Amino acid sequence: MTATRVLDLSPGARLVLDGTEWSVERREPELGRVQLVAPDGTRQRVSFRFLANHPGCRSSSRTSSAGADRGRQTKTLQDLEPGKRDLAALRLAHLLEVGTGFRSGDPLRPGTGEPKSDYDPARTTLTERRLAKVAELGAMDPQQARLLGLGRVGYRTLIRWEQGRRRFGLIGCADDRWLRESGGHPSVSEAVREAIFAVRQETLHRSRVSMRTKDRMIRQYVREVLDLDPEKDAPSYRTLCRVWKEWFGPGGSRQRYARSAELPEKNGHVLVHRPGQVVALDTTVLPVMVRESVFGEPVKAHLTLAMDVHTHSLCAFRLTLVSDTSVDVAMLLRDVMLPLPMRDNWGEDLEWPYPGLPAAVVAEFAGHKVAGLPFFAPETVTTDHGSVYRNHHLVEAQRVLGCNILPARVLRPTDKQTVERAFGSIRSLLFEQLPGYTGIDAADCGADPEGDAVLTIDAMEHLIATWVVSVWQRRRLGEYAPSWDPGGDHSPNTLFAASFAQAGFGMDIPSPELFYELLPTHYVSMHHRRGVKIRDLWYAGPALEDYRGQRSSRGGRHKGKWVIRRDPRDRRRVFFQDPITHDWHPLDWTGLPPDGQAPAFGDARVRELMAKVRASGLQPKSDRELLPVLLELVGLQAPVSGWKSLRKAERTEHAREMTQAAAARADRPLDMSPARIPDAAEGGAVVTPLRWSQRVRQAEQSIDAERRHRREQAVRRRPAPPPALGESAGRRDLFLLPEDDEEEPHGGPHAG
Numbered sequence: 001m002t003a004t005r006v007l008d009l010s011p012g013a014r015l016v017l018d019g020t021e022w023s024v025e026r027r028e029p030e031l032g033r034v035q036l037v038a039p040d041g042t043r044q045r046v047s048f049r050f051l052a053n054h055p056g057c058r059s060s061s062r063t064s065s066a067g068a069d070r071g072r073q074t075k076t077l078q079d080l081e082p083g084k085r086d087l088a089a090l091r092l093a094h095l096l097e098v099g100t101g102f103r104s105g106d107p108l109r110p111g112t113g114e115p116k117s118d119y120d121p122a123r124t125t126l127t128e129r130r131l132a133k134v135a136e137l138g139a140m141d142p143q144q145a146r147l148l149g150l151g152r153v154g155y156r157t158l159i160r161w162e163q164g165r166r167r168f169g170l171i172g173c174a175d176d177r178w179l180r181e182s183g184g185h186p187s188v189s190e191a192v193r194e195a196i197f198a199v200r201q202e203t204l205h206r207s208r209v210s211m212r213t214k215d216r217m218i219r220q221y222v223r224e225v226l227d228l229d230p231e232k233d234a235p236s237y238r239t240l241c242r243v244w245k246e247w248f249g250p251g252g253s254r255q256r257y258a259r260s261a262e263l264p265e266k267n268g269h270v271l272v273h274r275p276g277q278v279v280a281l282d283t284t285v286l287p288v289m290v291r292e293s294v295f296g297e298p299v300k301a302h303l304t305l306a307m308d309v310h311t312h313s314l315c316a317f318r319l320t321l322v323s324d325t326s327v328d329v330a331m332l333l334r335d336v337m338l339p340l341p342m343r344d345n346w347g348e349d350l351e352w353p354y355p356g357l358p359a360a361v362v363a364e365f366a367g368h369k370v371a372g373l374p375f376f377a378p379e380t381v382t383t384d385h386g387s388v389y390r391n392h393h394l395v396e397a398q399r400v401l402g403c404n405i406l407p408a409r410v411l412r413p414t415d416k417q418t419v420e421r422a423f424g425s426i427r428s429l430l431f432e433q434l435p436g437y438t439g440i441d442a443a444d445c446g447a448d449p450e451g452d453a454v455l456t457i458d459a460m461e462h463l464i465a466t467w468v469v470s471v472w473q474r475r476r477l478g479e480y481a482p483s484w485d486p487g488g489d490h491s492p493n494t495l496f497a498a499s500f501a502q503a504g505f506g507m508d509i510p511s512p513e514l515f516y517e518l519l520p521t522h523y524v525s526m527h528h529r530r531g532v533k534i535r536d537l538w539y540a541g542p543a544l545e546d547y548r549g550q551r552s553s554r555g556g557r558h559k560g561k562w563v564i565r566r567d568p569r570d571r572r573r574v575f576f577q578d579p580i581t582h583d584w585h586p587l588d589w590t591g592l593p594p595d596g597q598a599p600a601f602g603d604a605r606v607r608e609l610m611a612k613v614r615a616s617g618l619q620p621k622s623d624r625e626l627l628p629v630l631l632e633l634v635g636l637q638a639p640v641s642g643w644k645s646l647r648k649a650e651r652t653e654h655a656r657e658m659t660q661a662a663a664a665r666a667d668r669p670l671d672m673s674p675a676r677i678p679d680a681a682e683g684g685a686v687v688t689p690l691r692w693s694q695r696v697r698q699a700e701q702s703i704d705a706e707r708r709h710r711r712e713q714a715v716r717r718r719p720a721p722p723p724a725l726g727e728s729a730g731r732r733d734l735f736l737l738p739e740d741d742e743e744e745p746h747g748g749p750h751a752g
Helices: 048-053 064-069 082-100 126-138 142-147 155-173 190-205 211-224 237-248 255-262 326-337 359-366 392-401 417-429 457-470 492-503 542-547 603-616 623-636 648-667 692-714
Strands: 014-017 020-028 033-037 043-047 057-059 278-285 302-308 314-320 380-383 404-407 521-524 532-534 537-540 562-566 573-577 584-589
Touching (some): 033 048, 126 155, 190 255, 302 417, 542 584, 603 623
Antiparallel strands (some): 014 020, 302 314, 521 562, 532 537
């Protein structure tokens, strides 16, 4: 279950449609319609479907049901303090006991004495269990209940907690008072604010003074100009220090620069009976040598598969030149939830084939023709114990996706046998027939598999996608037939179609904004001039103009911090969500040249860049000074004659960088992709990776643009060139005689 937007359509709620605020006057659920009224009295009736699919529809930030999120970015689990997180988990355990009878929520892992007689789902109703929970919590010691956050819990409180848990997960059980709005100093009145800004303006033109001197100047202004008592009406020195730092920064810069700036694991057997209940992930080395698109050399790629355990469908896959990262895994799970678009050379036989849900209906919701590959929201994802699956980023990704990512049990091959066996089947059915096949191990390898490689990584990706839709999804399962029809002739497609009649199909297509929510999160402060700093690089953009130098109203653990999302595959930009409109905006790296054209680079290149800068003893004042060093690393000093001198590791590194950048561009929503950073590889929906000569040429153009910008900044107004020799004489006729009737001046030779 994804954390998608939920519109409040209760009477009195407010919605924003294309920038205009409307109020819900009446609901008609039996007709699937709602009546809206504008501030000027205009009324209109719209359907629920229209509001759910309208791109410019959102809940108003002034709606009372918005709670603690009004005017702020969406709260996350990381905002809770460690102790508050435990209290939220305790509330979740009580809710699970009410819903299932077990505090773990899993009948296969019962606790001592569970289920209790008052919470046995076989004997009691949900209402009876809620009333029993209210009585149980009411019988607790009042002081203990207050410390545990369970004081004064009523029947409606349990319903409200349950609704929050269903929408947001564990963070939905948190109390809004734990994440109350931060910022503001009651002791700083309007008079003191005027004094602070007056002293700020005065100290900008003076030599640098200490904070003690600024404190005395503020109190002097309050006493002499505002005619107030500084001892009573002005805050303490410590408060003034905090306010000064929040409003104007730490003040560590030089005066001239300051003036310029002002300008889980389960036991037992699990019966999988529906699609998406368990999805298995695994990564292996592709047993076929492919050619990368930069130098055209044969390289080894890694193949990551996502397989639905119930239907044995290959829901999604990824090809990477190196082992996948947490971002690749998060995007792979996103691909499981998205319908696969039809490609140009695919015929109608590969279109959505499942009975009970016409292809036209799916295409209408998806916005394009859909291929015959299942898509759904995964509930449980089984992985191995690699570091790519065990990190903080993937923990956040599973919260956003609403699934559980569980590592396989140690020495239990049955937990992932489905996807591991699929690799063997794909090898025998597809990979063995391709040129460049390397075999199972080095002993079975051919004489020259690198020389036999002819397929590029893009051609291999297209070939695997075509084979999955046309062959694998239609292939007879044999011994993997379902338990309810062991002798039947079934394929992944028929099993997925049979699940429609058994459990139905929840067509939940996530919004394009899910891409940004799956990126790594950074909680940073915002500089009033430079923007935000993410992993040694500064980023800025028009979206930050209204928030520069301000502290976020976010409370909790990351109090006053702003949330920025970073794509490790392409560090030229990061992404910022506006706290008012909740729209996503790209922030460009401040070191880009004026025309915005620069080769793509990732996290590995940034680490190499900063290591070289530190080794050289450079202390750049802005990221513009880092651009020449970066372009030198990405190929500026590699002429055509020096291609052969590059080591294979260096060539592979450049190829990997361009492949990751192409994957990042393909994952970004098309309507949100920034157009300020043009690439030779960006040409619509089809992405063609840069060749090495184009990459070198792009680096040269970037450094030329940067040098031209510096010359233009140094010479604001260029002097006009001097006139050419003889230009003034050519402007008039040399044979033109003066007029005869011109009067001679007085006292001339003919006077008198």
